Amino acid sequence: MKNTDWYVPLAARLNLEYLEKIDTFIENIYADDAKIYPPKDKIFLAIKLTPLAKTKVIIVGQDPYPQENKAQGLAFSYPADFIVKRADSIINIQKELANEGIAKKDSDLTNWATQGVLLLNAVLTVPDNQPNAHAGLIWEPLTDEIIKVASDDERPKVFILWGNFARKKAKLIDRDKHLIIESAHPSPLSASRGFFGSQPFLRANAFLEEHNQTAIKWEL
Secondary structure, three states, X not given: OOXXXXXXXXXXXXXXXXXXXXXXXXXXXXXXXXXXXXXXXXXXXXXXXXXXXXXXXXXXXXOOOOOOOOOOOXXXXXXXXXXOOOOOHHXXXXXXXXXXXXXXXOOOOHHHHHHOEEEEEOOOOEEOOOOOOOOOOOOXXXXXXXXXXXXXXXXXXXXXXXHHXXXXXXXXXXXXXXXXXXXXXXXXXXXXXXXXXXXXXXXXHHHHHHOOOOOOOOOX
């Protein structure tokens, strides 16, 4: 985190004691070869791949995938060669992309991140097979401030909030400056209740182009 352009504005908002607690928490949970995801060196991958200076779109997730070799530090993304045994959110994201005329066939969203799409989970770590087990322990003050820093930045952005959990973050965002796209979550349990047909990708690009910014190539 310290080697990113997010660190200075975050450190100005968060006290040193809290930042030190994050370091201690990381050291403790990854001790003794515990199965924690993503790998330790990818906890902050989202803000490493997507600098504040290049952030155009923020997609908010809940926490990493709790399966080995799946979580990679980017919300909703997992390696293209990971074998999926059942339908999941990324499958429905691909379906919505196709509905919008965008063909993306794999689950790795790294190319989105390098184009300026911050794929931010609200909770950055998870134990094996224990979804959301680290919620409320340490991460939310940091990730809330990341959202606030992005909102306070002068360049207009798009915030995509899927599901009730992410939609609660809307209060952190300046609606007068940015576009907030809210809908149901893309998970198989809720995608049919408003995610499909919400056109978040086309709407995001239209907003970016209206504000003289390069559109995202979602198909990559």
